[in-house]
């Protein structure tokens with residue numbers, strides 16, 4: 001009887017699942033379930049195992065132990081990218097089309113891995129609407145917190161060897177974490193005060209004991225403790241020291257609070273000669289010869305971080321490619337490099353060590369960088385096994401180490417990155433005074449880090 005009820009409401013049941021790749025232990029005893037029509041977010045840093053969890057749920061890979069039972073059909077939109085950068089549709093348009101086509105398929109559970117990557121603000125809003133009206137359960141793995149907050153009412157937070165099953169959206173979780181962080185800070189403060197007081201007491205008692213041992217009464221100064229034997233005073237002092245030491249040992253341990261933070265090493269500023277480039281674009285055509293921009297211009301100054309905004313399909317990537325060629329053709333030597341998602345890198349047979357060969361970084365530097373980037377990868381890890389975010393991070397970092405004195409043309413650099421990595425990389429770009437033109441739909445990122453922004457509007461570039 002209770003079993004029938006269980007099956008009616010539970011659509012997915014993950015019981016005591018453990019899973020490891022050959023050199024990477026991912027899950028130990030993972031247990032959770034999803035009910036019919038629930039909307040659940042999976043949040044966690046890059047490489048923690050979100051896509052792997054989806055692959056386990058779909059049965060593409062098998063758990064080492066434990067069980068996964070799904071009581072319905074699954075539709076899965078993985079975290080993929082597209083080959084052929086210059087076909088008729090932009091990455092955002094293709095991404096949306098794929099998700100929309102999947103949403104209409106019959107099924108009772110929808111798995112979406114980073115669904116908003118490449119989507120502009122309006123398409124993201126449309127997707128929220130579509131998902132709100134989806135008849136079935138939805139699980140979304142995403143670093144786009146504002147999106148998941150709008151769609152999901154429950155959150156699974158993945159941390160190293162830990163799953164937090166939080167009965168609210170991620171915003172609620174962050175609020176709760178703030179309260180917990182404050183409680184931990186208060187507890188540690190009180191503990192530190194107690195520790196200081198006891199330590200001071202021990203020091204003073206020990207001093208007293210030493211002074212007393214050295215004390216020799218004279219006729220003029222017979223001492224205040226003449227009534228007690230010297231031995232008993234010494235014993236009592238030692239006992240008090242021991243008691244205080246026991247008190248110190250009994251103090252509870254310092255409380256800790258999990259915080260995922262990334263600190264990247266500084267890159268030396270390039271001391272570039274200050275220049276201001278007035279770039280006139282007579283016309284920009286798409287590969288299909290459609291007009292994307294007509295007679296427009298932009299100004300780029302050395303060391304500036306410039307954001308470029310525009311709807312899906314408006315021509316942002318084509319503009320960056322145009323600028324790459326523009327800078328390369330100039331005679332004054334400063335070259336530009338375009339950095340977008342690179343399918344060739346993702347599929348390459350290189351190891352991490354081979355990938356960084358072109359840079360000046362020694363093996364030890366690359367190893368250190370992997371740790372600083374919070375990557376589980378090692379020098380001999382093949383690029384093909386890296387998660388989307390891991391690959392994005394090392395591709396971007398390599399380009400920074402390669403591009404001294406170059407102009408960086410970054411196409412959606414925050415795609416697939418967890419929020420802590422976004423902040424760390426943006427700070428690094430700013431600190432190293434790279435000249436950067438950044439195409440992004442991540443409005444928050446652009447506002448935080450760019451000195452100015454251009455927007456595609458009516459086939460012109462308008463400074464915001």
Ligand SMILES: Nc1ncnc2c1ncn2[C@@H]1O[C@H](COP(=O)(O)OP(=O)(O)OP(=O)(O)O)[C@@H](O)[C@H]1O
Pocket residue numbers: 021022023024026044045046047048049050051052053079376377385386387388389390416418
């Ligand atoms: N076939 C494999 N062999 C070894 N390690 C692998 C393999 N596939 C993935 N990994 C590693 O397992 C970890 C989890 O990868 P996964 O793609 O599940 O992470 P994720 O949480 O989805 O990351 P992101 O947020 O970057 O998308 C990563 O460290 C990755 O390098």
